[in-house]
Amino acid sequence: MSIMMRRSKVFPAAQDLPLGPRPLYAQTRDAFVKRLVEGIWAPGDALPSETELAAELHVSQGTVRKALDSMAADKLLVRHQGRGTFVAVHDEARILFQFFKLAPDNAREVAFPESRVIEVATGRATDAERQRLDLSAASRVIRIRRLRELAGRPVIAEKIALPARLFPRLEQEDIPNNLYGLYAMRYGVTIARAQERLKAVALDAEAAEFLAVHSGYPALRIDRLALSLAGAKVEWRVSLCVTDEFHYLSELV
């Protein structure tokens, strides 16, 4: 392939970038992510082989590999030698590993917490919700409140806010324990990453009652904003955790 041909190979996704053409493997990755966003490749699906993808996009197998490897590093794909490359699924094992950081102090095994839904409701977004989720003035949100148990003890009181536009009729659904699985399966919304802000707070009377401790008890407040594959703000979740027998694990690497 000539130099000119190589330099002229710019996929549509990269053309409106102001900083010149991105590397080919990045454009290749963009093309693949687009297929995930559009649901052409759905969770659990097997991708075509590297050779086929390379032929289809007119790039070398090495370039396809670099794109797939980086997506696997971001947990969008799972690769198995000898079997193939698959779209990642939000099963409990992944949630536990990627999105659930609360672990018991004295046990080697992390458990997925059981949930009891307290309330599901829809309403006009408050200022805080509009700001945190990037919503416009008239937007509506779905609110979920639930209580989560670990080792048989109520440990987490959770308030979740979702843009109603993205999750039509979710309030009529049966709310499962694994919400991110529901978002993906029912609404085609894949949570790709999240940002959490932690504080120590004193519990108010209502939350204290849910968690079976006295008012004013210190709790870990986890404020999570979850982003979809496309980068949209999709879920705002505030969790109040009693951390007598648990801790939040953070790896600094």
Next chain:
Amino acid sequence: MSIMMRRSKVFPAAQDLPLGPRPLYAQTRDAFVKRLVEGIWAPGDALPSETELAAELHVSQGTVRKALDSMAADKLLVRHQGRGTFVAVHDEARILFQFFKLAPDNAREVAFPESRVIEVATGRATDAERQRLDLSAASRVIRIRRLRELAGRPVIAEKIALPARLFPRLEQEDIPNNLYGLYAMRYGVTIARAQERLKAVALDAEAAEFLAVHSGYPALRIDRLALSLAGAKVEWRVSLCVTDEFHYLSELV
């Protein structure tokens, strides 16, 4: 190069592994990490070029690149196109990015907190210290207590424990704000990664006084264990943080 030659190329570091020979790029990385541990490549040093390293180790440049890239991903090295590859330095910018997760709620800029040392002492390790730092019975530890300020307010009360064996005469040093820089420069101990466990606790009277709040005030307790390049447990640090105007930032990716 023949197949037999390739398969027989096993560096010493990999020979005592029970699971068969590791990939060549991993062995190459091991050889490079060894040079960092032994101080042959010191913080700030420029590495030889990929071509030179490849010739020296009798592997291809692509294999050297894969090893260097993975080390750069782990922040052990810094690579600059056109300039070269350098051993990472524990400057304040890196500490701030990698090891300091507390950010002000209403400000875009993260600041490095000023420190006031309360006490530096040496003593026999307690049970907790021995357990957390993997020390033997008679081991001695150096203990540092300090108070840290952000935006002019005392926000963090810190207790640090270090194995005395690794840091001879540290208690006579002038304790700088950037401890990890001191460990690296004075003692050749590079902090490579850390694990933090977070809890919400009620402050006792002593800590509350340091932090200028009332006893029982909720605080974020950060229990950090820092590991050296070689994987040894090198520092145990417990920080009590008042999080009225700050939060701990955790990215879930």
Next chain:
DNA sequence: CAGTGGTCTAGACCACCAC
């Protein structure tokens, strides 16, 4: 056994930097 991803190599060219 065929097909997949994983490893390793070799070589070309590009973008950037310092001199």
Next chain:
DNA sequence: TGGTGGTCTAGACCACTGA
């Protein structure tokens, strides 16, 4: 201008999977 890392390609072989 020469040297560095960054990108891209092509091809060979290895390790693993499943029919």
